[in-house]
Amino acid sequence: MKITDLKCxxxxxxxxxxxxxxxxxxxxxxxxxxxxxxxxQILFYRExxxxxxxxxxxxxxxxxxxxxxxxxxxxxxxxxxxxLWDIAGKAAGLPVYKLLGGKxxxxxxxxxxxxxxxxxxxxxxxxxDAMTKMKAAREGFTIIKQGIxxxxxxxSHGPDLTFNEYQRTNRFxxxxxxxxxxxxxxxxxxxxxKEVLGDGIGLALDxxxxxxxxxxxxxxxxxxxxxxxxxxDLLTGDYTPYVTADLFREVTQKTSTxxxxxxxxxxRQNFMDLIEKHAVNVVGPDxxxxxxxxELKWIAEYADLHGILMAPHGVLDGLIGxxxxxxxxxxxxxxxxxxxxxxxxPDWWYDIIEGLPNPIVKEGFIEVWDRPGLxxxxxxxxxxxxxxxxxxxxxx
Ligand SMILES: [Mg+2]
Numbered sequence: 001m002k003i004t005d006l007k008c009x010x011x012x013x014x015x016x017x018x019x020x021x022x023x024x025x026x027x028x029x030x031x032x033x034x035x036x037x038x039x040x041q042i043l044f045y046r047e048x049x050x051x052x053x054x055x056x057x058x059x060x061x062x063x064x065x066x067x068x069x070x071x072x073x074x075x076x077x078x079x080x081x082x083x084l085w086d087i088a089g090k091a092a093g094l095p096v097y098k099l100l101g102g103k104x105x106x107x108x109x110x111x112x113x114x115x116x117x118x119x120x121x122x123x124x125x126x127x128x129d130a131m132t133k134m135k136a137a138r139e140g141f142t143i144i145k146q147g148i149x150x151x152x153x154x155x156s157h158g159p160d161l162t163f164n165e166y167q168r169t170n171r172f173x174x175x176x177x178x179x180x181x182x183x184x185x186x187x188x189x190x191x192x193x194k195e196v197l198g199d200g201i202g203l204a205l206d207x208x209x210x211x212x213x214x215x216x217x218x219x220x221x222x223x224x225x226x227x228x229x230x231x232x233d234l235l236t237g238d239y240t241p242y243v244t245a246d247l248f249r250e251v252t253q254k255t256s257t258x259x260x261x262x263x264x265x266x267x268r269q270n271f272m273d274l275i276e277k278h279a280v281n282v283v284g285p286d287x288x289x290x291x292x293x294x295e296l297k298w299i300a301e302y303a304d305l306h307g308i309l310m311a312p313h314g315v316l317d318g319l320i321g322x323x324x325x326x327x328x329x330x331x332x333x334x335x336x337x338x339x340x341x342x343x344x345x346p347d348w349w350y351d352i353i354e355g356l357p358n359p360i361v362k363e364g365f366i367e368v369w370d371r372p373g374l375x376x377x378x379x380x381x382x383x384x385x386x387x388x389x390x391x392x393x394x395x396x
Contacts, residue, residue: 003050005050006020006042008043011386012346013178015030017029017076027088028374029083029324030320032318033269033318034072042079042155044076060329061077064213065291068266068291068323071238075288077292078288079288082292086374090372095327096324097331099306100327103330108330108332108365108366109337109339110142111311112143113206114135123232124189128196131193135221139341140178140362143204144201144204145204145206148189148205148211151212160181161179161181162176162179178215183215190203204240205228206229209236216234216235216251228258229258230260232260234259235261236264239264243270244276261280262280264289264312267295271285271299271302278308287321289316289322293328296391304335308335312339316340322356323356323373324342343395352386
């Protein structure tokens with residue numbers, strides 16, 4: 001089998017990759033909905049892939065893997081990798097999890113990072129109210145993640161919570177020490193959330209990036225009695241193009257609260273320091289940023305050898321990304337906690353992708369399906385109605 005074309009369309013806000021072969025088998029991959037601008041970068045790899053046998057996934061990846069970087073610049077390589085596995089599975093008549101070594105679980109636990117309800121403000125009672133609504137969500141999540149601190153607008157709602165002037169732009173520009181009032185506010189909000197969730201639903205906290213080491217230690221220690229699932233990206237994370245393993249290690253060694261990072265990191269090599277130095281307790285690569293699903297599995301195995309847990313990121317990965325997360329998470333070792341459940345935006349994504357269970361999440365889990373490849377397909381007639389003018393030939 002040979003690759004004859006690589007196409008990309010921006011559907012909704014998600015760049016979607018389609019790899020075409022000389023045997024009529026197609027593979028699809030998807031980039032986060034926060035990156036509609038990535039289409040030109042995806043097409044950059046086209047000429048490197050034409051003529052390759054897509055069922056030799058690893059040999060094909062050797063041609064492009066070094067031409068990527070930390071988020072957002074690992075996304076194109078990652079989506080192409082997903083599409084290659086989709087083809088390899090379809091060609092073999094097997095679900096992708098079989099090609100990754102086989103599943104060790106029939107259903108995969110997910111955590112909530114995307115089912116959200118409008119918040120009236122950012123006081124403890126508002127966070128408690130959000131938890132009440134998420135707890136009642138039909139998906140029956142057993143773990144809920146909430147943004148606090150520098151992650152999200154919490155610090156923009158008080159003039160005296162941080163020492164530096166607060167910038168109200170996205171992509172996480174803020175960093176620096178908190179006031180005592182700021183730290184107390186964060187702790188009070190977490191206490192209010194735990195009050196609602198009790199010990200039946202885990203609470204994970206996305207915190208930064210931007211905390212100083214001393215503030216991170218203070219927060220982690222203050223929260224120790226609450227048994228939160230993890231504190232994510234306190235120091236670096238999201239769009240930080242480097243890893244601060246020694247700083248994370250300083251925090252991790254001083255607290256029993258699990259410390260987590262990794263969603264922006266590209267490739268297994270860039271997890272070595274975090275894992276070998278035991279710098280964090282949980283890693284959270286995103287298959288749509290790290291270099292793909294086999295890359296993510298390698299990191300999970302290496303983390304497991306070092307006693308580190310795995311909770312993949314994925315909230316914006318779309319419904320093809322969801323399928324990829326289900327396939328790989330079925331195969332991860334027992335250090336697996338849960339992956340972050342991607343929600344389709346806009347809602348019509350659920351009308352153009354076929355093959356997902358209905359409902360998708362039951363009691364906080366997704367049952368692993370057995371169709372070949374990633375196991376989802378476009379309803380092409382329905383999808384065509386959502387193609388932009390420049391992408392009208394995407395399915396031809
Ligand atoms: Mg995060």
